[in-house]
Structure formats: structure tokens, C-alpha cells
Amino acid sequence: DVKVTQSSRYLVKRTGEKVFLECVQDMDHENMFWYRQDPGLGLRLIYFSYDVKMKEKGDIPEGYSVSREKKERFSLILESASTNQTSMYLCASSQTGVGTDTQYFGPGTRLTVL
Amino acid sequence: RKEVEQDPGPFNVPEGATVAFNCTYSNSASQSFFWYRQDCRKEPKLLMSVYSSGNEDGRFTAQLNRASQYISLLIRDSKLSDSATYLCVVTHYTGGFKTIFGAGTRLFVKA
Numbered sequence: 001d002v003k004v005t006q007s008s009r010y011l012v013k014r015t016g017e018k019v020f021l022e023c024v025q026d027m028d029h030e031n032m033f034w035y036r037q038d039p040g041l042g043l044r045l046i047y048f049s050y051d052v053k054m055k056e057k058g059d060i061p062e063g064y065s066v067s068r069e070k071k072e073r074f075s076l077i078l079e080s081a082s083t084n085q086t087s088m089y090l091c092a093s094s095q096t097g098v099g100t101d102t103q104y105f106g107p108g109t110r111l112t113v114l
Numbered sequence: 115r116k117e118v119e120q121d122p123g124p125f126n127v128p129e130g131a132t133v134a135f136n137c138t139y140s141n142s143a144s145q146s147f148f149w150y151r152q153d154c155r156k157e158p159k160l161l162m163s164v165y166s167s168g169n170e171d172g173r174f175t176a177q178l179n180r181a182s183q184y185i186s187l188l189i190r191d192s193k194l195s196d197s198a199t200y201l202c203v204v205t206h207y208t209g210g211f212k213t214i215f216g217a218g219t220r221l222f223v224k225a
Contacts, residue, residue, distance in 0.1 A: 033213075035215075040217075041217070042201075042215060042216065042217035042218060043158070043201075043215040045213075056210075090157055090158075094213075096211065098145045098146050098205075098207070099146070099163075101146050101205055101211070101213070102148065102160050102163070103160075103203075103213060104160070105157035105158050105159070106157060107156070107157050108156075108157050
């Protein structure tokens with residue numbers, strides 16, 4: 001079974017703090033993704049990575065950065081958290097290729113910025 | 115126009131009913147298609163992949179119509195435990211790959 005884990009289930013931070021969200025997958029997947037999910041807006045892609053040290057902007061990268069130093073680990077960084085970044089953050093991983101590109105999700109981190 | 119569109123619902127159906135969800139996608143170069151299920155306050159989980167020939171898994175049947183660019187999911191004999199949000203997911207590989215999630219369709223199955 002694919003396992004994707006996220007460092008925290010719930011996190012409360014103050015405006016202006018630097019926030020690190022970490023994601024680890026154990027299936028040697030090339031691709032890793034960070035999404036946020038808000039009511040009525042569905043899943044929105046923040047960043048993704050298709051290889052170590054590679055990253056691509058998603059649909060809403062502003063205010064976020066990422067790091068992928070090892071294949072199994074993909075970190076999302078909020079340099080200076082703001083209240084509009086309060087959301088559910090979901091990490092996912094997948095292989096590349098038609099028929100094998102199912103995305104597997106971690107349990108999510110519910111971040112509240114006060 | 116959104117790249118992947120779904121009826122948001124909610125669909126309220128009694129136990130035992132048959133319910134169908136549709137999803138349309140805009141990119142004709144799309145190659146991978148999935149239905150995911152998401153329970154309240156949980157992560158999305160793969161329900162089934164969708165193939166051109168259609169596929170069935172127990173009470174669930176998925177169909178793909180490439181000509182009309184839509185995907186469907188049929189649930190027969192609905193159970194209370196089927197209550198969830200169903201997400202339509204499409205991937206295309208033109209100029210790099212991109213996976214797009216629909217906003218989801220809420221289903222409530224009532225006793």
C-alpha cells in the first residue's frame with residue numbers, strides 16, 4: 001500500500017510566522033504535489049515536483065515555496081503566514097505515465113493562521 | 115470555462131437508489147481519467163480509473179466518452195456509506211503533464 005504521511009494534522013500559527021509543512025511518501029514516486037482545499041473552491045494546485053530539486057508552479061504559488069532535496073520528501077514553506085492561508089493542505093504523490101499516474105494523498109494538514 | 119466541470123449537487127437519494135454523476139472536460143488531449151471519493155474532512159482516495167471500454171467494480175460503473183469529452187459514474191443500490199463527495203479527475207500530457215480535479219459532487223444517501 002502506498003503511504004503518504006504529513007508532518008502535522010492540525011497546526012495553528014500566527015500571522016508573519018514561517019511555516020513548514022512536510023510530506024513523505026514511501027513508494028519511490030517521481031512526482032509530488034501540494035494542494036490546498038477550501039470550501040466551494042475544490043483542490044487547487046500550489047506546486048509540484050517531478051524529480052529531486054525540480055519544482056513547477058501550480059495555479060496558486062504566490063506566498064508559498066517548496067523544497068525537494070530527497071525523492072521521498074516534499075516540503076511546503078509559507079515564508080510569512082497570512083490569515084488567507086488558513087486552509088486544508090494536502091500532499092500527494094504519483095508515478096508518471098498513463099495508467100500509472102494515480103495520485104495518492106496524505107491525510108492533510110489543517111492550518112489555521114491567527 | 116473550467117477545465118473539468120461537475121454538477122456540485124448535492125444529490126439526496128434514498129438507500130437502494132441508482133445515482134449517476136457526469137463530468138465534462140475541455141482538453142481533448144486528456145489521457146488519464148479517474149473518479150476519487152472524499153469523505154468529510156478526509157483526504158481524497160481513488161475510487162476507480164476510467165477506461166475507454168468502461169469499467170465496473172461491484173456496484174460502481176465508470177464510462178468514458180472521448181468524442182463528447184465526458185466521464186460518468188453510476189452507483190447502483192446506494193448504501194448509506196456511499197455518502198461522500200465524488201471528484202472527477204483528468205490528466206493530460208501535452209507540454210508536460212497536468213492533473214485537474216473537478217470541484218466534486220456531494221452525495222447524501224438517506225435511510
